[in-house]
Every structure is written in C-alpha cells, then in structure tokens.
Amino acid sequence: MTTMTEASVREFKMPDVGEGLTEAEILKWYVQPGDTVTDGQAVCEVETAKAAVELPIPYDGVVRALHFPEGTTVDVGTAIIAVDVAGGAPAEVPAAAETPVVAEAPAPAEQTAEEPKPEGRQPVLVGYGVATSSTKRRPRKGPESAAAAAAAAVQAELNGHGAAAPAAGPRPLAKPPVRKLAKDLGVDLATVVPSGPDGIITREDVHAAVAAVPAPPRAEPAPQAPAAAVPAPAVPAPAVTYDGARETRIPVKGVRKATAAAMIGSAFTAPHVTEFVTVDVTRTMRLVEELKQDKEFAGLRVNPLLLIAKALLVAIKRNPEVNASWDEANQEIVQKHYVNLGIAAATPRGLIVPNIKDAHAQTLPQLAESLGELVSTAREGKTSPAAMQGGTITITNVGVFGVDTGTPILNPGESAILAVGAIKLQPWVHKGKVKPRQVTTLALSFDHRLVDGELGSKVLADTAAILEQPKRLISWA
Numbered sequence: 001m002t003t004m005t006e007a008s009v010r011e012f013k014m015p016d017v018g019e020g021l022t023e024a025e026i027l028k029w030y031v032q033p034g035d036t037v038t039d040g041q042a043v044c045e046v047e048t049a050k051a052a053v054e055l056p057i058p059y060d061g062v063v064r065a066l067h068f069p070e071g072t073t074v075d076v077g078t079a080i081i082a083v084d085v086a087g088g089a090p091a092e093v094p095a096a097a098e099t100p101v102v103a104e105a106p107a108p109a110e111q112t113a114e115e116p117k118p119e120g121r122q123p124v125l126v127g128y129g130v131a132t133s134s135t136k137r138r139p140r141k142g143p144e145s146a147a148a149a150a151a152a153a154v155q156a157e158l159n160g161h162g163a164a165a166p167a168a169g170p171r172p173l174a175k176p177p178v179r180k181l182a183k184d185l186g187v188d189l190a191t192v193v194p195s196g197p198d199g200i201i202t203r204e205d206v207h208a209a210v211a212a213v214p215a216p217p218r219a220e221p222a223p224q225a226p227a228a229a230v231p232a233p234a235v236p237a238p239a240v241t242y243d244g245a246r247e248t249r250i251p252v253k254g255v256r257k258a259t260a261a262a263m264i265g266s267a268f269t270a271p272h273v274t275e276f277v278t279v280d281v282t283r284t285m286r287l288v289e290e291l292k293q294d295k296e297f298a299g300l301r302v303n304p305l306l307l308i309a310k311a312l313l314v315a316i317k318r319n320p321e322v323n324a325s326w327d328e329a330n331q332e333i334v335q336k337h338y339v340n341l342g343i344a345a346a347t348p349r350g351l352i353v354p355n356i357k358d359a360h361a362q363t364l365p366q367l368a369e370s371l372g373e374l375v376s377t378a379r380e381g382k383t384s385p386a387a388m389q390g391g392t393i394t395i396t397n398v399g400v401f402g403v404d405t406g407t408p409i410l411n412p413g414e415s416a417i418l419a420v421g422a423i424k425l426q427p428w429v430h431k432g433k434v435k436p437r438q439v440t441t442l443a444l445s446f447d448h449r450l451v452d453g454e455l456g457s458k459v460l461a462d463t464a465a466i467l468e469q470p471k472r473l474i475s476w477a
Contacts (some may be wrong), residue, residue, distance in 0.1 A: 008085055012081045012083060268450075321455055341391060398419055420442060
C-alpha cells in the first residue's frame with residue numbers, strides 16, 4: 001500500500017491578504033480531503049477585516065486534511081490545509097477516524113516539532129505581501145488543547161470543586177467579550193467545552209452551555225446538574241436568539257468589525273469639521289440625460305454621482321492642498337499629487353470603501369467605466385483588499401436612501417469626505433422667480449489638522465459651482 005511520507009506533505013498557511021491583517025475567517029471550502037489541486041487553484045474563500053477573497057494554493061498535489069471547519073477565524077501564519085505534493089494515494093487512516101472531513105488543528109508545540117518555521121517568505125496570496133511588522137496579538141497562556149481543557153473541567157466537577165477552586169486546573173481560555181457574555185448569562189467557563197483553536201472558548205460554546213441546561217420550573221429552585229454531565233458543543237451559528245426571541249446577538253467580525261474600529265480611531269484621532277451647501281443641480285441633471293444619449297457613453301453607467309465625482313476632482317485640482325494626509329510619526333503633512341477617489345458602498349458584509357486609482361487622470365467616459373466596475377464588484381462581494389487601500393478622498397452618497405445630508409466620518413488616513421444628499425424637486429429662486437428646481441445638499445467633512453476653514457470652504461464651493469453650472473467643467477478642468 002502506498003503511504004504518504006511526511007516529507008511530501010506541504011502545509012499551506014493562512015496568508016496576510018491585506019496590509020498587516022492578523023486573522024481571517026474561513027467562509028467556504030472548495031475542496032475536501034482526497035481532491036486533487038493544482039497550482040493557482042482557489043481552495044477556499046476567507047473574509048478578512050477588509051473583504052472576502054479566495055485563496056489559491058501555490059502547488060500541485062492531493063488534499064490530505066483541512067485543519068479548520070468553515071466559520072472558524074484563523075490567525076495569519078497558521079496552517080489551514082495539508083497537501084501531499086507527491087500526489088500518492090491517500091494515507092491509511094486509523095479506524096477510529098476513517099471519515100473526518102476536517103482535521104483537528106495541531107497545538108502550537110506540535111507545529112514546531114513537525115514543521116519548523118521557515119526563515120524565508122511564507123506563502124501569501126498573489127498580489128499581496130506579508131506584513132512587515134509582527135502581529136500584536138497577546139500570546140495565549142498554556143499549551144493545553146481543547147480536549148485537555150475539557151477533561152480538566154470534567155475532573156474538577158467530579159472532584160466536587162466546580163468553579164470555587166481555580167487552583168484545580170488552568171484558567172479557561174476565552175477572550176474578554178466571551179467572558180463578559182458568560183458572566184451575563186451566569187455560565188461558569190470551567191464547565192464549558194471549548195471548540196476554538198488551542199482550547200479557546202467561543203461565544204457559541206457559551207450559548208451551547210446555556211442551551212444544554214434545561215430551564216427550571218418557575219416555582220422551584222434550579223436542580224443541581226449531574227456531576228459528570230458535560231454540555232455538548234453546538235453547531236456555530238452567525239446569530240443566536242434567546243429570552244423568548246426578544247434579542248438577537250450577531251457576532252461582530254470581518255468587515256463590520258474593521259469598520260467599527262476604523263471609525264472609532266478616525267473620530268477620536270482626526271479633528272473633524274463639517275461644512276454644508278445647498279445647490280441647484282437642475283443643469284447637472286439635464287446633462288446626465290444628455291450623456292445617456294451620447295454614443296461615447298454607450299454601455300456605460302451615467303448618473304449624477306458621475307458628474308459629482310468629476311466636479312470634486314476638478315475642485316481638488318484647483319485646491320491641491322486638500323489632497324493630503326497626516327504623518328503622526330514624522331509630524332509631517334504629506335501632500336498627494338494623485339487622487340485615489342474612494343466611493344463608499346453598502347454591501348451585505350458591511351460598509352466598504354474601494355477607490356478608483358488615479359481618478360484625477362481619467363476622462364469622463366473612463367471615470368464612468370471605473371465607477372460601474374467598482375459598484376458591480378462591490379455588490380458581488382468580490383472587492384479585493386488592494387482596491388480598498390491607498391484612498392485619498394471619499395464620496396458617500398447618502399441620497400440614495402432618501403437622506404438630505406449627514407456629517408460623515410473620515411475614512412482613516414484621508415483628508416476629506418463628501419456626503420451627497422437626495423436630489424429633490426424644491427421651490428427655488430431662479431432668475432428672480434420662484435420655480436421648481438432640482439436641489440441637493442452637499443456636506444464636506446475634513447481633517448482640521450490638514451485643512452483649515454478657508455481651504456475646506458473653497459473645495460466645497462467649487463464643487464457646488466460646477467454642479468450648478470456644469471459648463472465650468474470645460475473651463476476649469
């Protein structure tokens with residue numbers, strides 16, 4: 001019988017698919033043990049804090065094991081799949097584990113013994129590099145595996161110590177939010193069976209422990225659980241309801257988690273100032289309809305956002321100092337001679353801000369094509385991390401939701417963000433008479449360390465002037 005040799009097995013590790021990301025969630029496996037894979041073939045889809053991307057395998061071979069199930073968040077640099085590059089027959093599997101689809105993740109000590117960490121470059125997703133700085137995650141305490149932690153909890157209960165004797169075993173491994181959840185639900189972590197990597201207790205484990213204990217009658221005290229009873233782990237779910245379905249708890253992870261952290265960092269780092277202007281965009285709306293009939297724009301998406309984006313780009317050209325960033329480490333203002341125009345997009349995974357590279361150099365038809373590709377890619381959930389890096393100024397169109405305006409928060413590292421409100425037919429004084437006109441409100445938020453009131457006002461006023469008189473695009477561009 002042909003057997004798999006240890007030398008022929010390659011462990012593919014979770015790459016850093018962005019800039020300095022420390023973890024990613026496995027959304028879907030495209031392969032199973034026994035499948036043949038080829039160099040460049042996508043083996044799974046993962047979601048990082050920035051986007052969902054597919055991971056290609058960097059060699060040919062036969063899949064031997066998947067180390068983590070779908071829905072697991074894995075640290076960058078951790079082996080996620082084992083491939084026999086020799087392409088031999090599947091290894092002989094002990095009878096007790098003949099049909100596992102997902103292999104248990106090896107403990108850190110086992111990884112060190114079986115596969116020393118290479119000193120060269122680790123496998124990464126094509127097009128992205130490995131973060132130059134080390135991750136800042138705190139080291140986990142103790143090498144105990146999930147089975148060892150569960151055994152310790154059972155032994156403590158059998159000895160009658162329960163949670164009152166912490167010295168009887170190591171402290172259960174769990175992140176602070178999970179500990180708070182357990183405290184709120186009255187769950188003793190020492191009695192919870194962990195299902196996370198290296199014996200870490202997850203939110204699902206806590207909810208499983210709650211679900212495993214039958215609710216006591218209202219008129220009687222809660223019965224003492226049998227000493228040897230250990231709650232069985234439930235299948236992880238993205239949302240868990242309880243208390244008569246009066247509440248739903250949704251884990252904050254991936255794009256939503258990154259957005260929350262970025263917005264908090266931006267709001268409390270950059271001093272925000274927001275200015276507003278209400279403008280008559282009737283002529284702009286007429287131009288939109290004319291461009292839709294222009295053969296040069298055939299097949300392209302033409303809408304008010306296209307002309308608003310072009311107007312902002314022209315305003316930046318007239319006021320280039322607004323296109324900058326703040327370098328805290330060197331205490332410098334970095335002026336950009338290019339514009340990577342970000343467009344905020346709402347997706348099922350949360351708000352993302354991909355940007356159009358070198359938008360300042362694009363003609364109007366080219367800008368229309370870029371906007372169309374950006375929107376369609378975002379809706380399909382295929383926006384790459386690279387598309388969301390390096391933005392300089394952003395537009396957020398809250399008008400599509402019927403909102404008049406807002407006070408947007410800066411995308412981290414950028415100098416300004418323009419919010420576009422709903423375009424509505426309103427009474428407006430035009431040529432000395434009150435007439436129905438298409439009107440909207442623009443709001444420009446900017447970093448007051450980089451942009452003072454005069455500069456911000458000029459950018460906003462120039463953008464509004466172009467939208468009121470689109471012919472200025474010809475003379476100002």
